[in-house]
Amino acid sequence: MAGIYIHIPFCSKRCTYCDFYTEVAPDLIPDLVKHLVKEINIRKDYLKNETISTIYFGGGTPSILSREQFSEILDGIFAVYTVEENAEITFEANPDDLTVDFFDSIKYLPFNRISIGIQSFDDNDLKRINRRHTADQAIKAVKNAQNAGFDNISIDLIYGLPLQSIEDWEKQLDIALSLNIQHVSAYGLTYEEGTALWKQREKGLVKPIIDETMNEMYLLLVKKMKEKGFEAYEISNFALDGFRSKHNSSYWKQNSYLGIGPSAHSYDLVSRQWNVASIKAYIAALENNTPYFEKEELTLYDRYNDYVMVSLRTSDGLDFDFLSSEFGQNLASYFLDNIRIYIENNSVIQSDGKYSLTPQGIMISNQILIQLIKV
Ligand code: SF4
Incomplete structure (x- = not known):
């Protein structure tokens, strides 16, 4: 069981908070698509004949691609990999791309999940962070996706946006939860160095929301999601029964991915x-057959740290038997010695050998993880 991620690094304009690698360079799309297929072929042995259970087009803005360009890449994958019959095949989209015509054009492609980058249903928020769509377009995008037959729809939201109050955030959640969607990813706004938002903060043009309010917003999110039957299966991810993201879950379970x-x-x-x-x-580099990537071999500590950091954030939790057998008794004892205090103060819950963060623990997750990792 393995996954394939395809990065489509194009955006028609840059959101102020974003530090993903993307460019505003539509002229390069056809050439890039050709080289994505070339890389798929070059790396056909990377996953060592594992069956592919998830394919994820992320970005950037995958919905910028035409049907032919999506097909070219998907054909490239299906030609060299064995893809499970019921594989989860997702693409990320910007709301303003999701018109009736767009869905009409992709109707014969094998996508069965869509992740829509909405971030906010408030036009003032959207303008402040330089999103290219409006609240109306976001709602229409979800409806168009549903009318086109998508019954596994995720949306992204951001809380803690400049000037946002708790009441504003509650309004966002109410709108989101009225849309009959199956999955929500909600992230607290962060000020990443080098982004436009970070520069605005440096100049005093925006003021971050204080930590206490961010924490309250998070607790409100968890409460409202729970009321509507969404499981918090990871700190930032909420799903109705049967609609967890298989692709992301696969990362968190330490499966391999290309x-x-x-x-x-x-x-x-x-x-x-x-x-x-x-x-x-x-x-x-692909043209000249020269290296286009860097690589690092993982040490035992790297793998242990990755597993601890990722699994504690999930509701399935960290599996102590797996940790002991995979990383050995020394690291297992180190983990137990350092987690004890957080169980005692209710930041971590332990049940049947599985450990996960409680909502209080999520508030201090960085502090907990620093104690648990091994350098
Ligand atoms: S559309 Fe997405 S990838 Fe592009 S700049 Fe905005 S947040 Fe970043």
């Missing part, structure tokens, strides 16, 4: 590698 495209990361259980974060450098 990342295709500029800046995409790959993991094969023993090493990580990441492609160059430049469309032009990526294309040139």
